[in-house]
Amino acid sequence: MPQCSRLSRSALLVWVAGAAVAVLPTWELGREPLDREETIGASGDIYGLVCLFNGGTTLSPLAPLRRDLQAVMETTEGWAFPALVVLLGLLACLGRRDPGVIGRRVVGLLVLIAVIEPLASLSSYRRGCGEAISLFSAGWFREAAGGWGITQLCLVVAAVLVFAASRVMRSVTGDESEESQAGMVWRRPVAALVDYLIVVAVLSAVVGAAWPLIDVGFKVHMGAGLLERADAYVFRSSPRPAELAILAGLFLYSWVQHALWGRTLGKRLLGIRIIAARTGGRLGAGRTALRVLVFPLLAFVPDVGLWCLLVGGLWILLDQDGRVLYDRLLGAAVVRDRAKRAQPQT
Template sequence: MSRPALATWLLAAAVAAFPTWEEWRFRLAPGAFEGFSCIGSGWSEPSPLDPLRGDLDALLLNVEAWAIPPLLILAALLARRNPRRAGRRTAVVLVLIAVVEPATPLYSFPDECGGLIPLLTAEWFTTVMDSWGSTQLCLIGAAVLILLATWRMSDATPGEATGVTWRRPVALLVDYLLVVAVLTFVVEPILWLPGVDELPLSVSVHHGLLNQATIRSDTVDFEGLIILFVVFLYFWGQHTLWGQTPGKRLLRIQVTPTRTAKRMALRTLIFALLVFVSLVGPVVLIVNGMWTLLDPEGRALHDRLLNTEVTRKARSTGQREARVRPFPGQR
């Protein structure tokens, strides 16, 4: 790597670190604030996207506080097998963080006791756009610098891409939405049934799965245990039976244990428990995502530790034949 390219990489890391410096400067000296309380029914109705918004907000707060963007850039710089591919993936992630971060906080109307601004409304989009600032400028600028640094590079191993890396987060998003739907439309109504409703149990995922099912050492939260059980059953059952969840099936990827099926249950149990541990969970998700992004085979950290493989399923023979079937009269 040339010296100008190396200098560009390091400059990108420095630019991406500026939002972290701003975040900690604010946390250490937040300044004066005002508080007030409201009584009434003026607050907005919950949105189906509230769980996703809440969990993304929790993750992105940790991303910025723990300097994940500059660390990701430095990790991509050290990816000797294919720095160009790692750089392009890192640039895409930086842009996604810059775009998604302003959309995750809760926004309220400027009037006191005006209530929360409903998601995906005109007022919400206007507020999100007005929230763009130095963080977005720095992250997008760092992404541009990385693309400039890797512009003249060639793929070191052009045949190693598996097509799994970008499919995994999309599949996880699909499975996340399905788990929220199961908890909202299946588990929660069951807890309302006569006889069951007398038990001190309830399930609410309006603030996100990570916020509602956090494992703490000082208390036992039965609501969180129900969510943990549903999450474990959802992933373990489908991975054990079919090697795929609906999200992975939709994106045509499959997780396969290389030794025994017991590893699949262990893989699901360890990952589910670590993700929901207080303070540790968001860090585990972030580190796992960084590893998957830079892994040449698209395998996550827990896949490496438990020796499970992630493969992309090809289209069936019937589908391929249907796409090349000749027109009537052709031979």
């Protein structure tokens, strides 16, 4: 681990400029007229109600994913997370982290946010719940390209500035174990995406078919994401058995697999697992349950859940082992499944 990094004045100015550019989308969002926000909110509520009370048989299976990604992107932009990513990356480089590794991670996060935001917003362009844009169709590519605007431009420019600044900064020592971990950054979100799609598929195929036998008034609607279902029917109103069953199923899906094998189906596919950082063995049923309550279930808590998870995820930029905050607190680590020596991975 390098003991320090040499930072020139020009590199510092470029990095700070990257943070300033990254905060511009949030700044512009805060300056939007109040009446426009109310109009957008009202149309979104109408859309959500239509989708919730629609049978969902003609909707794209990716509709819940789009809705939930849209909620994540709204939190990301509203709380200026791109600028926070840049600033935390700068603090990490001023400390004992390798500038090259940190720079690549910051650039990757900025580009990922820039790409996902217009894709997640495609659901807003539909004229009705039964007219979802087909994935990878000509209309899908047209809408995705048309969704690029000032937000994406700012994030790309910030990524370029961060990359340039990180190239100027030099580590005192060249031996950096994080170089071998850099290729692991993408595995955790991809594994989480796979698990999400599996859960949605099971809810649609199994729960949706079985629950009407118990409650004839319940159907699994494909128009709403899991986050907004929990928000509307668990936390902001009297809890409904259907939504509580969804949360319980999600908890059991993650807890049982992690407790028994240290990995879910998504992690198995991506070749990673969760271990106890100190012993290298299983994390244990108790700590595994606490971890599942934090991720993914904390995301379902309105207003603060997503924010806390995003902040905890950014801890990888400051942690010397590249672990997220909740893994650090619980003594857990995510490692390559086939690694001869388990090393904490991001």
